[in-house]
Amino acid sequence: MRFWPDKPANLRLASLFVFRLTLDKYSAAVKEVADGLLGVMSKNLGLEPGVIAEKCVGGIQAVRMNYYPPCAEAHKVVGFAPHSDSDLLTLVLQVNEVQGLQIRGRGDGRWVPVKPVEGALVVNVGDIFEIFTNGRYRSIEHRAMINTEKERLSVAAFHSPIVHATIGPLREVMAHGEEVLYKTVDHETFMRLFFSAKLEGKSFLQRMKLT
Numbered sequence: 104m105r106f107w108p109d110k111p112a113n114l115r116l117a118s119l120f121v122f123r124l125t126l127d128k129y130s131a132a133v134k135e136v137a138d139g140l141l142g143v144m145s146k147n148l149g150l151e152p153g154v155i156a157e158k159c160v161g162g163i164q165a166v167r168m169n170y171y172p173p174c175a176e177a178h179k180v181v182g183f184a185p186h187s188d189s190d191l192l193t194l195v196l197q198v199n200e201v202q203g204l205q206i207r208g209r210g211d212g213r214w215v216p217v218k219p220v221e222g223a224l225v226v227n228v229g230d231i232f233e234i235f236t237n238g239r240y241r242s243i244e245h246r247a248m249i250n251t252e253k254e255r256l257s258v259a260a261f262h263s264p265i266v267h268a269t270i271g272p273l274r275e276v277m278a279h280g281e282e283v284l285y286k287t288v289d290h291e292t293f294m295r296l297f298f299s300a301k302l303e304g305k306s307f308l309q310r311m312k313l314t
């Protein structure tokens with residue numbers, strides 16, 4: 104069979120094929136970075152490097168591509184409402200280096216812009232990381248704002264444990280007699296609860312707290 108790349112339908116097919124290959128390559132590369140970071144963070148908690156990363160072997164990886172069109176009245180709109188990601192670790196690429204991502208400062212709760220740096224990924228700690236570590240690492244509340252003149256693009260890669268994992272403070276992390284701060288549920292229940300909750304800051308995680 105001959106392939107005519109100049110035919111519109113074939114061109115579309117070829118583009119889809121290239122897109123798929125590129126996305127597969129990107130996902131694999133970014134997963135490697137996430138696993139490496141999970142190893143370093145485990146060590147930082149005094150654990151064996153594989154303790155958290157091994158829960159992601161065969162785990163869930165999802166990629167979201169965000170497109171924010173420009174808006175003349177940008178101050179009246181929010182691109183992405185304040186939230187924390189529900190996963191372990193999110194790696195965000197601010198594709199066209201247009202400023203928009205903001206994180207909520209811990210002290211005064213003010214919004215702090217995250218300047219795009221060419222070729223750099225932003226790493227967001229997610230809710231499952233906070234739960235796993237019984238609050239030693241806190242998930243970060245963030246939002247995305249709109250630019251008045253320029254469109255903005257970001258690619259967020261989410262990394263979660265396997266679907267059969269249990270979501271709760273890890274035994275390996277807890278000190279003897281330490282107070283357990285979060286509920287323990289199976290991953291499926293956790294996801295069902297998350298997707299049925301409103302995207303509203305860290306309110307979902309609040310409901311996972313025991314006290």
Ligand SMILES: O=C(O)CCC(=O)C(=O)O
Pocket residue numbers: 167169183188195197203204245246247256257259
């Ligand atoms: O657009 C951004 O920089 C952030 C996107 C984001 O927070 C998300 O997709 O969960």
Ligand SMILES: [Fe+2]
Pocket residue numbers: 186187188245259
């Ligand atoms: Fe997010």
